[in-house]
Amino acid sequence: MSNYHPWRALRGLADWTLVIAALPPGLLGLTDHASRTILLAEGQTQRQRRCTIAHEIAHVERGPIPREHTVREEREVDQLTARRLIPFERLMDACRWARNLHELADELWVDEETVTTRLAHLHPSERLKLREVLHDRQD
Numbered sequence: 001m002s003n004y005h006p007w008r009a010l011r012g013l014a015d016w017t018l019v020i021a022a023l024p025p026g027l028l029g030l031t032d033h034a035s036r037t038i039l040l041a042e043g044q045t046q047r048q049r050r051c052t053i054a055h056e057i058a059h060v061e062r063g064p065i066p067r068e069h070t071v072r073e074e075r076e077v078d079q080l081t082a083r084r085l086i087p088f089e090r091l092m093d094a095c096r097w098a099r100n101l102h103e104l105a106d107e108l109w110v111d112e113e114t115v116t117t118r119l120a121h122l123h124p125s126e127r128l129k130l131r132e133v134l135h136d137r138q139d
Contacts, residue, residue: 004084006054010038013060018053028052031059047105051114055081082118085110088126091118092133 010018016036023030023041029052030039038056040049058077065073086108098104105112122130 003087003090004054006050006057006085009057010053013057016060029056031056033060033064045111047109048111050109051081051085051111054085058084078114078117079121082110082114082121085114086118088122088129092130095130095133096136 010016016038018038018040020040020042023039028041028044028048031037032039038053038060040052040056044052055077058080059073062073062077090108094104094107098107101112101115105115108115
């Protein structure tokens, strides 16, 4: 899998507008399908912006959803975003030397929440390979 570039993907959404704005605390981004606008909270780090843009692009691609499916949709979009931004081979390489979650996120150029999501939703075969990497690292 090649590296996913959220900003390049955003450029491909020619009929969508990105607006950087003051959003409520804890809200990093928002997708408004009606106005074809992605709102990005001001004051984010570069890694946060990268993750937020990828997350909102996934919402654009998946389309509007009924309000009652919001929680499930957020969970699915979080997982899709983490898989796109963190290819498994890169995750394995970074796990060989990173000593903590912060270093792992830094190496993968994502925020800690995205790494946590990726690790929590590994495919069983990925989990097995990662265990081997971590075991070899301890030797």
